[in-house]
Amino acid sequence: DADVTQTPRNRITKTGKRIMLECSQTKGHDRMYWYRQDPGLGLRLIYYSFDVKDINKGEISDGYSVSRQAQAKFSLSLESAIPNQTALYFCATTGTSGGYGDTQYFGPGTRLTVL
Amino acid sequence: KQEVTQIPAALSVPEGENLVLNCSFTDSAIYNLQWFRQDPGKGLTSLLLIQSSQREQTSGRLNASLDKSSGRSTLYIAASQPGDSATYLCAVLGGGSTLTFGKGTMLLVSP
Numbered sequence: 001d002a003d004v005t006q007t008p009r010n011r012i013t014k015t016g017k018r019i020m021l022e023c024s025q026t027k028g029h030d031r032m033y034w035y036r037q038d039p040g041l042g043l044r045l046i047y048y049s050f051d052v053k054d055i056n057k058g059e060i061s062d063g064y065s066v067s068r069q070a071q072a073k074f075s076l077s078l079e080s081a082i083p084n085q086t087a088l089y090f091c092a093t094t095g096t097s098g099g100y101g102d103t104q105y106f107g108p109g110t111r112l113t114v115l
Numbered sequence: 116k117q118e119v120t121q122i123p124a125a126l127s128v129p130e131g132e133n134l135v136l137n138c139s140f141t142d143s144a145i146y147n148l149q150w151f152r153q154d155p156g157k158g159l160t161s162l163l164l165i166q167s168s169q170r171e172q173t174s175g176r177l178n179a180s181l182d183k184s185s186g187r188s189t190l191y192i193a194a195s196q197p198g199d200s201a202t203y204l205c206a207v208l209g210g211g212s213t214l215t216f217g218k219g220t221m222l223l224v225s226p
Contacts (some may be wrong), residue, residue, distance in 0.1 A: 004158075031212070033213070033214075041218070042204070042216045042217060042218040042219060043159075043204070043206075043216040044216075045213055045214070048213060050212070056211075058213065088156075090158060090159070092159075102164075103161040103164045104149070104159075104161070104214060105161070106151075106158040106159040106160075107158055108157060108158045109156070109157065109158050111156070
């Protein structure tokens with residue numbers, strides 16, 4: 001089984017709808033991240049969480065919210081989806097061994113299309 | 116604000132060639148640098164991680180170097196194969212313990 005899973009894998013929705021993307025990890029890591037990837041813009045950080053009680057905004061948090069339901073679960077919500085939120089969304093997780101020694105492990109991505 | 120640049124944006128080579136991908140970053144105060152591979156429409160897979168105190172890391176045909184003072188890293192791929200075709204992403208871990216990514220180099224290795 002994959003270490004980091006994302007649901008759904010693909011989603012088409014309409015402008016104004018509320019959407020939730022879910023992420024689960026089995027690596028036992030404390031740190032979890034949400035990114036979006038757009039052609040020509042690379043990966044940009046939306047939100048990140050260092051533990052269940054710690055939530056931080058990333059570079060592009062406007063229009064998004066998150067919930068850290070448990071150590072293993074981190075959800076991203078689009079309160080009122082708009083077309084420019086059409087992108088590939090990735091969840092990632094990392095441990096804290098040695099302070100900064102661990103790599104980030106990525107989920108397979110969710111392709112979201114907002115019409 | 117940290118900025119990461121990757122050159123070239125795209126590269127096409129025949130099978131068997133050795134090649135170098137370049138990554139530069141503007142703020143040398145980093146904890147580590149990571150190279151990832153991404154296949155079309157897929158997630159990222161970590162290839163190599165270089166701590167700020169290290170100069171290079173090797174894994175099989177891949178070798179990554181880091182010159183923190185000059186803000187540069189290279190990923191060397193020896194004897195390229197068609198299966199190496201993918202996008203390669205460089206990312207640096209800085210203050211705040213978050214990664215800043217470059218836009219990637221799209222590599223095509225033809226048989």
